[in-house]
Amino acid sequence: MNTVASSYRLPEAKAAVVALRAEGLGKAYGPITVLSDVTLDVLSGEVHAIIGENGAGKSTLMKLLSGYVAPTVGQLALESGPVDFANAVEAENAGIVLVHQEILLAADLSVAENLFLGREIGRGLMVDDRAMNRRAAELLARVGSTARPRDRVGDLPLAQRQLVQIARALLEERKVVILDEPTAVLANDEVAALLDIVRSLRDHGVAVLYISHRLDEVQALADRITVLRDGRMIGTWPGASLNQREMAELMVGRKLEMLYPHKRPPTTAAPILSVTNLSVDHAETKVSFSVSPGEVLGIGGMIGAGRTEAIEGLMGLRPSQAERVVLQGKEITNRSVGALMDAGLVYLTEDRKGKGLLLEQRLAPNLTLQALDSTNPGVVLDRRGETARLEKAVEDYDIRVRSLRLEAGQLSGGNQQKLLLAKVMLSDPSVIIIDEPTRGIDIGNKSQIYDFIDAMVRSGKACIVISSEMSELVGLADRVIVMRGGEIVAELRGEDINEENVVYAATTGGYGSAENH
Amino acid sequence: MSLATTTIAPAGEESRIRWADLAPFIALALIVLFGALVNSNFVSSANLLNVITRSAFIAIIGVGATFVISSGGLDLSVGSMMAFITGIMIMAMNYLAPAFGPWAIPMGAGVALIVGSLCGLFNGLIVTMGRIEPFIVTLGTMGIFRAFITFMTDGGSLSIDRSLREAYRPVYFGNFLGVPYPVLITFAVVMVGAFLLYKTKYGRRLTSAGSNVEVARFSGVNVAKVRTIAYVIQGFCVAVAAICYVPRLGAATPTTGQLWELQVITAVVIGGTLLRGGRGRIGGTVAGALILEVIANVMVLSDMVSEYLVAAVQGAIIIIAMLAHRFTANR
Amino acid sequence: MSLATTTIAPAGEESRIRWADLAPFIALALIVLFGALVNSNFVSSANLLNVITRSAFIAIIGVGATFVISSGGLDLSVGSMMAFITGIMIMAMNYLAPAFGPWAIPMGAGVALIVGSLCGLFNGLIVTMGRIEPFIVTLGTMGIFRAFITFMTDGGSLSIDRSLREAYRPVYFGNFLGVPYPVLITFAVVMVGAFLLYKTKYGRRLTSAGSNVEVARFSGVNVAKVRTIAYVIQGFCVAVAAICYVPRLGAATPTTGQLWELQVITAVVIGGTLLRGGRGRIGGTVAGALILEVIANVMVLSDMVSEYLVAAVQGAIIIIAMLAHRFTANR
Amino acid sequence: QDRNITMAVSIPAATHGWTGGVVYHAEQAEKEIEAAFPNIDVVLSTASSATAQVSSLEDLSSTRKLDALVILPFTSEELTGPVAQVKEKGTFIAVVDRGLADPSIQDLYVAGDNIAVGANTATWLSDKLGGEGEIVVLRGIPTVIDDERIKGFSDVIGKTKIKILDIQYANWNQDEAFKLMQDYLAKYPKIDAVWANDDDMLLGVIEAVDQAGRKDIKYALGGNGMKQVIEMVKEGDERTPVSTPYPPSMIKSAMYMTAAQFAGQAPMRGSFLLGAPLITPENADQFYFPESPF
Ligand SMILES: Nc1ncnc2c1ncn2[C@@H]1O[C@H](COP(=O)(O)OP(=O)(O)OP(=O)(O)O)[C@@H](O)[C@H]1O
Numbered sequence A: 001m002n003t004v005a006s007s008y009r010l011p012e013a014k015a016a017v018v019a020l021r022a023e024g025l026g027k028a029y030g031p032i033t034v035l036s037d038v039t040l041d042v043l044s045g046e047v048h049a050i051i052g053e054n055g056a057g058k059s060t061l062m063k064l065l066s067g068y069v070a071p072t073v074g075q076l077a078l079e080s081g082p083v084d085f086a087n088a089v090e091a092e093n094a095g096i097v098l099v100h101q102e103i104l105l106a107a108d109l110s111v112a113e114n115l116f117l118g119r120e121i122g123r124g125l126m127v128d129d130r131a132m133n134r135r136a137a138e139l140l141a142r143v144g145s146t147a148r149p150r151d152r153v154g155d156l157p158l159a160q161r162q163l164v165q166i167a168r169a170l171l172e173e174r175k176v177v178i179l180d181e182p183t184a185v186l187a188n189d190e191v192a193a194l195l196d197i198v199r200s201l202r203d204h205g206v207a208v209l210y211i212s213h214r215l216d217e218v219q220a221l222a223d224r225i226t227v228l229r230d231g232r233m234i235g236t237w238p239g240a241s242l243n244q245r246e247m248a249e250l251m252v253g254r255k256l257e258m259l260y261p262h263k264r265p266p267t268t269a270a271p272i273l274s275v276t277n278l279s280v281d282h283a284e285t286k287v288s289f290s291v292s293p294g295e296v297l298g299i300g301g302m303i304g305a306g307r308t309e310a311i312e313g314l315m316g317l318r319p320s321q322a323e324r325v326v327l328q329g330k331e332i333t334n335r336s337v338g339a340l341m342d343a344g345l346v347y348l349t350e351d352r353k354g355k356g357l358l359l360e361q362r363l364a365p366n367l368t369l370q371a372l373d374s375t376n377p378g379v380v381l382d383r384r385g386e387t388a389r390l391e392k393a394v395e396d397y398d399i400r401v402r403s404l405r406l407e408a409g410q411l412s413g414g415n416q417q418k419l420l421l422a423k424v425m426l427s428d429p430s431v432i433i434i435d436e437p438t439r440g441i442d443i444g445n446k447s448q449i450y451d452f453i454d455a456m457v458r459s460g461k462a463c464i465v466i467s468s469e470m471s472e473l474v475g476l477a478d479r480v481i482v483m484r485g486g487e488i489v490a491e492l493r494g495e496d497i498n499e500e501n502v503v504y505a506a507t508t509g510g511y512g513s514a515e516n517h
Numbered sequence B, C: 001m002s003l004a005t006t007t008i009a010p011a012g013e014e015s016r017i018r019w020a021d022l023a024p025f026i027a028l029a030l031i032v033l034f035g036a037l038v039n040s041n042f043v044s045s046a047n048l049l050n051v052i053t054r055s056a057f058i059a060i061i062g063v064g065a066t067f068v069i070s071s072g073g074l075d076l077s078v079g080s081m082m083a084f085i086t087g088i089m090i091m092a093m094n095y096l097a098p099a100f101g102p103w104a105i106p107m108g109a110g111v112a113l114i115v116g117s118l119c120g121l122f123n124g125l126i127v128t129m130g131r132i133e134p135f136i137v138t139l140g141t142m143g144i145f146r147a148f149i150t151f152m153t154d155g156g157s158l159s160i161d162r163s164l165r166e167a168y169r170p171v172y173f174g175n176f177l178g179v180p181y182p183v184l185i186t187f188a189v190v191m192v193g194a195f196l197l198y199k200t201k202y203g204r205r206l207t208s209a210g211s212n213v214e215v216a217r218f219s220g221v222n223v224a225k226v227r228t229i230a231y232v233i234q235g236f237c238v239a240v241a242a243i244c245y246v247p248r249l250g251a252a253t254p255t256t257g258q259l260w261e262l263q264v265i266t267a268v269v270i271g272g273t274l275l276r277g278g279r280g281r282i283g284g285t286v287a288g289a290l291i292l293e294v295i296a297n298v299m300v301l302s303d304m305v306s307e308y309l310v311a312a313v314q315g316a317i318i319i320i321a322m323l324a325h326r327f328t329a330n331r
Numbered sequence D: 001q002d003r004n005i006t007m008a009v010s011i012p013a014a015t016h017g018w019t020g021g022v023v024y025h026a027e028q029a030e031k032e033i034e035a036a037f038p039n040i041d042v043v044l045s046t047a048s049s050a051t052a053q054v055s056s057l058e059d060l061s062s063t064r065k066l067d068a069l070v071i072l073p074f075t076s077e078e079l080t081g082p083v084a085q086v087k088e089k090g091t092f093i094a095v096v097d098r099g100l101a102d103p104s105i106q107d108l109y110v111a112g113d114n115i116a117v118g119a120n121t122a123t124w125l126s127d128k129l130g131g132e133g134e135i136v137v138l139r140g141i142p143t144v145i146d147d148e149r150i151k152g153f154s155d156v157i158g159k160t161k162i163k164i165l166d167i168q169y170a171n172w173n174q175d176e177a178f179k180l181m182q183d184y185l186a187k188y189p190k191i192d193a194v195w196a197n198d199d200d201m202l203l204g205v206i207e208a209v210d211q212a213g214r215k216d217i218k219y220a221l222g223g224n225g226m227k228q229v230i231e232m233v234k235e236g237d238e239r240t241p242v243s244t245p246y247p248p249s250m251i252k253s254a255m256y257m258t259a260a261q262f263a264g265q266a267p268m269r270g271s272f273l274l275g276a277p278l279i280t281p282e283n284a285d286q287f288y289f290p291e292s293p294f
C-alpha cells in the first residue's frame, strides 16, 4: 500500500491563469540576505512544488508570498495586478493562505475556536458555537483528523495539530494554498488523505504551492517544480521531466550517493537496553522491548499509536510504571532524563519547537543545555569550549547558519532539527532514541543522518528510531516493532521488514503477531 | 464517571475538565462547612447575607480583572482607581445635588461609569501602545490614582451630601425580594461578563490574544484593540463597584480600596483563570471572591487565633485550599 | 556552497541588543541629569552617597528577585520576609548579647542568613512541589511573615540592645576608603549573583526553565530543584539586606519593609529582566533600584509638588522612563 | 529678602484621616509662617514609612544647612539614631507626638498622650456601664500609637468587671471596620459597647450597627476628634456622646514654637504635653475645625 501513486500528470495545455506572481523577490535580515531575486509564476489549477535544501529559503519565500513577512526587494502581483500585503490577514483576504511548517495555533483554545479565530461564524457580536463545531467536524473529517472540535489544541498530538492547521486552510475558498512541509509530522494514512485533498484543490482550479522533503510526494503531485538553492532560484521544471534523483541533485548541486547505508549483519549481542512491562499514564496496556549494541530498532505505527507516549514514559517525562528497565547491565530505578543520560540513554523529541529547543536563546546555550554536566566538569561554564563545541557541531552536522549568534528560532526548520540532534549527541550516549529523526530534513542531509546512525551503531552503540516514514524504517532498521493502541502488535526481522508488513500490522494489528510473540 | 452525556466523548477526559472547573466551588463549600462547624452563628442568614453582599465589590471588579488577565494583562491599579472614582463621583453628586435633588445620584453614577472607562482606557493605551509590562504601567497608575484621591480629600475624607445619603443608602443596604441589591448587581455584571467572554467574537479573540499573541495577530485579531477594551471593561467594572460602595459608608478616604488589587487578583486566580492568560473563568472568580470574604468572616467568628496571627492563618488557608484542589483535580 | 562562516557576525544585530541592555542605565543618567538641573545640591557627594547607600536594600533583594523572576517565578513576600528576618535577627542578637558581647552581631547575622534561606526554601517548595501559581503562594506567605513579625513585636517595635547598637552601626554608616559598606556589600552580592546567573551551569539551567519549562524538562533539567534554589537565593539576599538594614534603624516593626516587594519587582523589570521569565539582567536590576531611589530623592529635594501628589509624580516618571526607553530601544 | 533660616518639617504621608490632618495643618503652618517670618524658609517633606522618613532626613540634612527640624517620627526607636545625626550638625530639634528613645536629643517636645486617649475613654466607659458589661474593641495598624492606646484602655478596663469580648485589627480603615463590626455583631448576640480607637473606624462601626438594627449597643466610641464625630457629639448623640482629642494640629503648634525660637521673641525649650480631655457636648466647639479635612 504505497501512498504515492505513480501516475504522472502533465500540465494542461490550456491557457494558464497566473494566480500569483513574484518578481525579483528578495529578503534580508539586517545584513544577512536569505533570499534574492526570485521570479515565479504560480498558475491556477497547478500543484507547484518548491524544493531545496534546509535553509535554502523555501519557508522564507512562502512567508513573503503570504504576507507574513515583507520582502526587502521585489514585487508581488495577483491576477488583478501588483499588490503589497501589509500582513497575513490581507493576503488571506486576497485568497492566499499559508500552512506553516511550524505549528502556529493557540494552545489554550479548542480546535474549532482555532479554526475560526478571526473569522468566527455568528450573528452580530455573538458567536454560533454549534455551527462552528459542526463545520469544524466536517473539515476535520475531510483532512482525516480524529480530533474533535471541542478538544483543547494543546492536548493534541503533533500530527493532529498539523491536520488542524491544514483544515484551517480549507475553511474558505482560496486562490492559492501554500503548504510548507505539511507531511513532515504525518504518517502514511494521513499523507494519502492529504495528497487527495491537494489533488482535489487543484482540480477545482486552486493554485497549490507545495513544499516537501519527501521527493516521492513531489514526484506524484507536482505539475511544476521550482528548485531553490542557497537563497537563489535555480529554475522551474515540468514535474514529469525530473525523477527523484535528478531533483535531489538539482537541490544540492552535486551528485548524490545512495540514500540508505548497507544493512549491518544481524547482531547476536545481549541487549544493551531492555524494558519490561512499561505502562504509561496509568493505562492498562504494557510494552516490552529491547535493543542490542550494533542494532537499529525501528518502531512503527500510525499516529496516535502511543509510540511517543511510551518513550516519554520510559524517560520519566510522563507518569509511568515499569517492571524492569535494564541499561548496560544495570537495573535503572530512577528514571529521569538526567539519570538516564548519565547511564547512557538519551531521547530526541519529535516536537522540536515545544520540547526541543529554546527558540529565544542563542545556539550555544541550546547545544549544551542537556550535556552541561559532561561538558563542564565544575560549576563554571566553559564559554570557550562551548563556542568550540558549537563550531564543531555546525561542521559535523552540517548546520547551515550564517552567524553563530543567531537565536535558535531564526534557524530554518531542518537546521533546527540538526541542532537538536547535535544537542542530544553531545553527551556521547550509548543508546539513543530518536523520534522522527529526519522530520523536515532535506534529502542530502537525510542520508547524512542515516550514515551517522549507521556509524554510531557500528561502533557498538544502539539506536531506536520512531518513524512514521515507512521507507525510513525499512531502509534503516534491523528489527521493527509495530505499535497500535498503546501495545506492540508485531515484530519484524530481516526479510520481513517491508512497507506492506509494517502498514498492515499498524492498521490491523494482525501481521505476524503469532509467529513473533 | 457514569455521566449520561450525549456526546461520545470518553468519559474520563470530559469529567476531568469539569472537575478542575468545579474546584473553586468545592473549596468554597469546604470552607463554608468548616465555618458552620466552628461557629453556629456563621450559617445565620443575616451573617451569610452580610458576607455575600460584602464580596460583591471584589466579585464585580474581579469580573473585569478576568478579562484583563485572560488577555494576558494585569491591573494593579484597581484599588486606587476605585478610590479615585469614588471621590469623583461624590464630588459630582454633591455638586449636582442642589440643582437636581435625588437625580444627582444617577447622574453621578453616570459620571463614575465614564470616568472609570476612561481610567481603564488610559491604562490600556499605555500598555498596548507603549508596549510596557502591564505590571509596571498599572503600578504607576496605582500611585497616580492614589495620589489623586489623597489630593481630592486633602488627606481626610470626602462625604456625600446629607441630602443624598438617605436616597442612596438602599443601593447597598436595600434588597429586592430578600436579595440585596449589590448581589443583584453582581449577578447582572457576571451574566453580562460571561456572555461577553464566552459567547461573543470579542471574548474569543481576547482569549486567543492571551493564549498566543502571534497566532491571534496572524488570524487578524487586532490584539492592541482587544486588550485595550479589556482594560476599559475593567475600568467600567470598577466604576460599578464604586457605585455600590458609596452608599455603604458615604465617603471616600485615602485608604478606600487599599490592597484590593491583591484580593482581586487572588480571587481571579483561585477561580481558575490562568495568570499567564488564555483562559478566563468568570464563575470561578465569583467563587474566589466569596472564598476570600468567607475566610475573613470565619476568622473573626472563630476564637482560635490571636489577633496578631489572623493574616498568617488567612494566608495559610489560601495556600492550603489551592494545594487541596491541586491534588484533588490531580493536575 | 557559499555558506557564510562564523566570522560574519552581523554588526547591526549585536549593537541593537547592546542598546536594549543599556536602556536602564540611560534612563538612570537622564533622571540624574534632571535631578542636577532641579536642585544643585543633588549632585553633592554627600547626597549622592546617601542615595546610593540607600538603594542597597532594594538592589540586594532585587538580585535575588532577578533569579526568581528569570526562572519564571515571582516573590511577593520579600517585604514581609525582610521584616520577619529582621525581627528574628534582633531577637537572636539581644539574646546572645549578654553572653557574647559584640560577637552576638555576627552570630545573629548567621542566624538571619539561615532563617532567610529557610524562608526562601519554604516558598520554593510550595511553588514547585505544590505546583501553585507563585503569585498566590507568595501572597500567602507575605501575610504569614507579616503576621509573625506583628506577633513578635506585639504590634509595637523590637529594638536592638543598646550595647550592640554602637558596634553594629558602622555596617550601615561606616565606609571603607570612602565607599560605604552597604555599597560594598551590594557590589559583592551583584558580583556573586552575576557569576551565578551568567557563568555557571545553574544559571544556564535557571534561564532555560524560565524560557520554556518543557524544553528544560526534556533536556534533563530538574526544573523544580532549579526553581526552588532560586527562591532560596532570594531568601538569602533578603537576609543580607536585613543585615545591612538593622543598623540603620535599629528596630523591627510590623511595618518594616512594607510594599518593598513592589519596589523590588519594579526595579527588576525596569532593569530589563523579563517578567515572564527566560532573561535576567542583574546589572539592570541595580540600575532599576537606583532609578527608584533617585526619583524619590529628587522629589524630596525639589519643592515642586504638593505633598499629596508625590506618589503620582513618581508613578508618572516610572511610566515615562519606560516609554522613553521603549522608543529609544525601538523594540 | 533672603530667607536665611531653614526649618525642615518631616511628617508621615497622608495615608489615613489623622495623618491627613497632620499634613493639612503642616501645610497651613508652612504658608502662615513663611508669610509672617520673611527670613524663615519652611521645607515640608512627607514619608510613607520609617525607612522613607530616614531617607528624607538624610536628603534634607546632606543638601543644606538645617537650622531647625520639626519631626513627627514614625516610630521612636527607628528614628532616634537618624535624628541624633541631624542634631550633631547643630540643628534645633523639635519632636512632635512620639518622643525619641533618647529624650536628650529633643530641644522641644510637643506631644499628645496616646495612653491617656485610651485610659480616659476607658474610665468614662466603665463609669457609664457601672463597672460591668461586655465590649468589643477595634485596633488600628500595628504600630506604637495603636499599642499605647490599647494599653491605656485595657489597663483601666482590667481593673473593672468589664469583659473585652474580642479585639482585632481593622487598620484604621472605615471599610474594614465596617466589616469587622458586622462580624462582631454576628458573633455576639449582646454587646454593651464598642471602642474603635479612632474616629475614622468609628464611622464604619456605626454604619454596621445601624444596618443590623441592634439596640443593645449603648455606646460606640472612637478617639482623635475627627470633625464628623465632633459634630455628632455636639448634636448630643446618645451612642457617641464623647470623643477624645488627639489633634493633628499639634504639628502646627510645634512649628510655631520653633519659628518663635528663631524670631527671637522667646527661647522655646522643654516638653509640652497635650492632655486628652474628653470632648463633650459642652466643650465640643473648642475642638471643632470645619475647614480641616479631619
Ligand atoms: N529572523 C531571521 N533572522 C535571521 N535569519 C533568518 C531569520 N529567519 C530565517 N533566517 C535564515 O534564513 C534562511 C532560510 O530559512 P528558511 O526557513 O526559509 O529555510 P527553508 O528552505 O525553509 O529550510 P528547511 O527546509 O530547513 O525548512 C536560514 O539560513 C535561516 O537561518
Ligand SMILES: Nc1ncnc2c1ncn2[C@@H]1O[C@H](COP(=O)(O)OP(=O)(O)OP(=O)(O)O)[C@@H](O)[C@H]1O
Binding pocket: A145, A146, A147, A148, A151, A156, A157, A158, A159, A160, A187, A301, A302, A303, A304, A305, A306, A307, A308, A309, A310, A350, A468, A486
Ligand atoms: N485524535 C486524537 N485525539 C485525542 N488524543 C489523541 C488523538 N490521537 C492520539 N491521541 C493520544 O495520543 C496518544 C499517542 O500519541 P503519540 O503522539 O504518542 O503517538 P505516536 O505513535 O508517537 O504517533 P506520532 O509520533 O506519529 O505522532 C494516544 O494514545 C492518544 O491518547
Ligand SMILES: [Mg+2]
Binding pocket: A058, A059, A060, A101, A180, A412, A413, A414
Ligand atoms: Mg522551512
Ligand SMILES: [Mg+2]
Binding pocket: A307, A308, A309, A350, A435
Ligand atoms: Mg510521536
